[in-house]
Amino acid sequence: MAQQATIEAASRDNTGKGIARSLRRAGRIPAVIYGRGRAPEALSVDTTTVTRLLTQVSASTTLVDVAAGTHTIALTASTLSKGSVSVNDTNVDSFDDYVIVNVPLPAADQSSRRFFMLNGVNAMKDFMLPALGTLRVMFIDGDAQFNSGQGTVRLDGTGATATVDATANVLPWNAGCLAINASVSVSDRPHRATLTESTLSTGSGSKDDLVLLRLPSERPMDPMRFVMLNGVGSSVDFCSFAIRIETGGMTAMWVLQQTGLPQSP
Numbered sequence: 449m450a451q452q453a454t455i456e457a458a459s460r461d462n463t464g465k466g467i468a469r470s471l472r473r474a475g476r477i478p479a480v481i482y483g484r485g486r487a488p489e490a491l492s493v494d495t496t497t498v499t500r501l502l503t504q505v506s507a508s509t510t511l512v513d514v515a516a517g518t519h520t521i522a523l524t525a526s527t528l529s530k531g532s533v534s535v536n537d538t539n540v541d542s543f544d545d546y547v548i549v550n551v552p553l554p555a556a557d558q559s560s561r562r563f564f565m566l567n568g569v570n571a572m573k574d575f576m577l578p579a580l581g582t583l584r585v586m587f588i589d590g591d592a593q594f595n596s597g598q599g600t601v602r603l604d605g606t607g608a609t610a611t612v613d614a615t616a617n618v619l620p621w622n623a624g625c626l627a628i629n630a631s632v633s634v635s636d637r638p639h640r641a642t643l644t645e646s647t648l649s650t651g652s653g654s655k656d657d658l659v660l661l662r663l664p665s666e667r668p669m670d671p672m673r674f675v676m677l678n679g680v681g682s683s684v685d686f687c688s689f690a691i692r693i694e695t696g697g698m699t700a701m702w703v704l705q706q707t708g709l710p711q712s713p
Contacts, residue, residue: 456497458491477494479492511603514581516577516580516581520575521566521601523568523599523601527598529544529595533665533668548588550562550583550584555655562656565676567671571671587613595615657678659677
């Protein structure tokens, strides 16, 4: 099933290289629409909107024509890696067995039903579709140039499968999303990170109250190196010396609460 998108365009009367350069400086892309039985029409479209759309289309792998009803999706195999970690001053390959799934639910639905992570091989999640739809699955990372490997997701135990490639199906935060990673430095003791407030949205009136956290674990195999806070009030406990929060370009405001937990004896 083909994916469709709507892009708002504005008519333009003038053409030429000078006009095109002026449009690009103003954050617009010159375009021309053609059609059978009609004359070509010069248009312009918003650069940010088109960039995000093209990035989303190329970034994810899909499971198409998933029927309405209740389903289970699982990460059945993975060699996904974001590069290496430092163990005793030696770089060793890391195992980053996680994927993010986007379920085609209405924008008004809660974000935890539309986006979720599968962390670790054999991790699975139940979801429900009200109508026929397409699932998007991706591996998201802030430094995609070091990524390698692939993951396999399977629908309903013995159903359709899709392959997530660490370089082809990745949405790097600093490209397409037009974002800069936010960082929070904390002391070397137990902490709790909580999403306490959010007006995050990917657009179209949706409430996307989620952030992706990269916990600075140096263990080669750690399914909790990347975790998602999904929904206001969601939290994760961790113990380390720093934490980086990646919001992925969703426009709005978030606040994280750091809560010290009792020290281990």
